[in-house]
Amino acid sequence: QDVMAPKKLINPGKLTYGTAATFAPFEYTENGKLVGFDIELGEMLAEKMGLETAPLNMEFKGLIPALQGTRIDIINSAMYINEERAKQVEFVPYLKIGNEIIVKAGNPHGIKSRADVCGRTIAVTLGGIQESYAREDATRCEGEGKPTVTVLTFPTAQDSALAVRVDRADIFYNSTPGAVKQLSELPGIYELAGETFESNTRIGIALRKDDMDGKRAIEEALAALVADGSYDALIERYNLPKSVALLSQ
């Protein structure tokens, strides 16, 4: 135990965290077990604090109510950080990720960058930051007098992926790690178009506003992980590009 655990925990001796395990490679299930980058990170953080983990796996839309209803200590579900959200919860950022334009293999509409999306249909996932980027595109296109963008918000990444596959949507905005996982699971069906964009979207662990002690503990534990090199090792193990490492020295 390197770090002092938070004094107030929902379940004594346990780090109770909420996660929406439908977001590979950060959190998903394999053979009924929770796996993914965040899950392992959670284990390591808990270990540093001398705690065990008690994950609560639920739908994305249930996470914030559960946090605010003091059902869980933290949300560990690759949540992106923005100003608005930061007013509601405390964030401890731990990664910086980019976003990808995914299209059907062969790129039938010849999309090369976000500049080409006007008049197209973009699928995004509920709770992901990509929705705001897609909406920005819509506003921009309208401003330029071009046909607008149709944004379709699906509940999970696989819904969005399916929409592109059956030509419901032309484009899927996904996070870079998510896109890598998707392309490797379903080879030959999708391809990436253009460059990674908005590559400094930060994701973090969320805590209640008044839980400063908890925030301190997470920050210290995270720093300890960075210091002993297991943070970088984890990133490497998940084949994430070096650029995601927000905290490495």
Place this chain on the structure above:
Amino acid sequence: MFDSPELIIEYLISPVFLNAAWLTLVITVVSMTCAMIIGLFIALLQETNWPFVNGFVTVYLWLFRGTPVLFQIIFIFNVLPVFGILLSGFLSGVIALALNEGAYMAEIYRSGIQSVGRGQRTAGKSLGMKEWQVMRYVVIPQALRVVIPPTGNQFLGMLKLSALVSVIAVEELLLVANQTASANFRYLEALTAAGIYYLTMTTVFMFIQARIEQWVGARQGAVAKPRTWTQRLLGMTSNAGA
């Protein structure tokens, strides 16, 4: 619990929420209307004795009541395109909801039809009416009374069930609330705003139901239990005052 209650009002009058509420209402009413027609049709088909038709009806009821409507929505939205049928999200949603709900309505009508005594049908037949005329003029009007409360249930249920079409990105009320909330994490405010819309629509539906019940009851000379919706609300007020 609420950090900023004024947000609720802001949401309530925002065009996004208004549009979403309107869409939810339209989906509900259109789906239920179709479902009621489908259900009646199926219930009447069940009255026949043609094995082929009965087989068809059985499979329909079994499949559509047997699988989650969510699957049916996803199927119509995502699988039919493979066969070259590309329907809009709204249309896919309404078709799936109507077909699903139709199977439920069929059962409700069946129970209503069963509740009409056999003697009433016999009397209709003995006057020279054809089977369908007996149904139309004798059985169905009497079945109405029994059918209205569960139909009201289904209407209210559909109001909430329609939220499932969010799975195919139709921007109904609950999706909009979730979208709004996921951007700024003000879940309670967004959900409360949506809840107020739902409660308002429900209240209107319940009011309409009470009026229809009253009307049907009056036509059948019912004297017992004349508890109108208004009276109920009065009862409620007296409770609130207690």
Place this chain on the structure above:
Amino acid sequence: MFDSPELIIEYLISPVFLNAAWLTLVITVVSMTCAMIIGLFIALLQETNWPFVNGFVTVYLWLFRGTPVLFQIIFIFNVLPVFGILLSGFLSGVIALALNEGAYMAEIYRSGIQSVGRGQRTAGKSLGMKEWQVMRYVVIPQALRVVIPPTGNQFLGMLKLSALVSVIAVEELLLVANQTASANFRYLEALTAAGIYYLTMTTVFMFIQARIEQWVGARQGAVAKPRTWTQRLLGMTSNAGA
């Protein structure tokens, strides 16, 4: 559409899916059992004429039918702890579903009770039975026939509705299917596996319903429409052969 159909079978026999299906079944049966008791209780309360009770019933019916059960689940799970009531996810889910469903069942029972002719009650009363005895021994047994099909509907509906408890981390069937799909993007396979479970459970429920209907029908000396479930399936077979 299916990239790897063999996955479906793999999912079907995996302990994760089996556990989730079992949990879904338990939630459904427990919630519906409670809902049926609550609904009956409320329907009987509605028969009384005490304004306070009627006010209470009205508010209950209005609130629980008026707001999405999703809210109710989230509320019981996340808001009650603020007041020191900390219930497990399973319990929160079951309570919310039962209270919500109870309001719907109450309406179904009301319609059933209404379907029993007033003369039958009068006859019961004239024999010296108390109000509740008339209800218990005369009205309810006769209302059963009318009530069974919509109750069956609610059972099947609950099977699907129970998927909502995934929002409070109860790992029921649909959440498991979604999680499985998120790992490998084999969405349709996972949904199909879940669908087969749902369909199986539905089939069992429908079978039970048909048996109950038959039993109640036989007890009431009904001769018409003796279409049993088996006969229906036979009709189906003959259809399949056509």
Place this chain on the structure above:
Amino acid sequence: MTAELQGGAGPKELIRVRGLHKSFGSLKVLQDIDMTVETGKTVVLIGPSGSGKSTLLRCMNLLETIEQGSITFDGQEIANLTQQAHRIRRDIAMVFQNFELFKHLSAAENIMLAPMKVKGVPRLEAHDRALELLEKVKIPDKADTYPEQLSGGQQQRVAIARALAMDPKAILYDEPTSALDPEMIREVLDVMLELSNAGMTSVVVTHEMSFARRAADHMVFMDKGLIVESCATDQFFDGEVSARTKQFLDQILH
């Protein structure tokens, strides 16, 4: 009214039942029933409770499936008509023992429904006719009353009016005066006689012997699903009859 001789086959036979059998499960309710009803005549059917009188009327109105036997109406075989049964029923009206008024319709609407929907009579005309018939059965003021709010006798009269409204060729009455008082029985009898004089054919199940004696051209006595006696009214009451019939008639209290 003169009692005519019975039995000669010819155009005057409106309803003819031959060798009719009917069972409910193992219970044989009608066995080998033969019966002829001539045009414009009134046949009265009597017999103990449970002897199958109502069932026989229901068979004649094609409301029961029969196992064996033939029923002809106006020379046409109708026993096995299923698709076209409603056509025959337009011409044979029936008044049910338990009335079976349509619960959701007022007295007038009960009477108007079939003429409007089956014969296409315009609503106003049907309504006028209904009021006229209600007048005939002495309850003009109950036109807008629902069956639940009518007394037993009033319901019975609405049931009779409903049957009359179809202007059928024949009417099957199942105890049409059971709920009526002596005054009303006379009124209804008068209506039936009037119809009979105008050429209406009737089969009447009744326990009112005095009524039978006055109204019937022909009497049929049934017991346990069998026809025991079938003869002209005069002979039935005053002539030679079988022992069983005599026993039944002797029970009648005066």
Place this chain on the structure above:
Amino acid sequence: MTAELQGGAGPKELIRVRGLHKSFGSLKVLQDIDMTVETGKTVVLIGPSGSGKSTLLRCMNLLETIEQGSITFDGQEIANLTQQAHRIRRDIAMVFQNFELFKHLSAAENIMLAPMKVKGVPRLEAHDRALELLEKVKIPDKADTYPEQLSGGQQQRVAIARALAMDPKAILYDEPTSALDPEMIREVLDVMLELSNAGMTSVVVTHEMSFARRAADHMVFMDKGLIVESCATDQFFDGEVSARTKQFLDQILH
């Protein structure tokens, strides 16, 4: 059986109705009804259809709310009893004009239900009693038959048996023989006489004058909600009566 003089107030009055008024909406159905039924006696109530006979019986059984007047049973005022009405009804059984058998129960079960649930009679005993009563009304073989499958007369007899099964102090019969044939009427009459001899009090609405003449101790004639005549049976049929009564009686066909 001897017809006793009527009217003396005393312990012998089982049911006493005074100044009873009842309306349905604007329709005055009962107006200022006075009536006394002595213990062990049979009162027959006659009157034209719609005159309020059934309504009067229903009032006596506390099945209608009354606007004005008093009803006493065994000396106790019962008109405004609402919570305890079921207690009184145990002692006053009623046979309904339209029978109202419980549709979901067989004939025997119809008869057994109230004794078992209200009086706590064990099932076996209730069953034996039901069979005995069905025997009495001559349909022992219909014990397991459901009401829908019974003929009109059979239903009526089950309804009578159901009322008898409660061993009440008084029975209100609403046209108990309307669906019966002459043979059966005699049988039922015998049952009623037997009960009467054993001390049963009855009020009978009937149109069977011959039946009334034999069974009644006292006759009441109602018209348009009013009691027109109330006197001993002998006087009613053979003595001086009002013009309206005479007119009604004259209509009776023999």
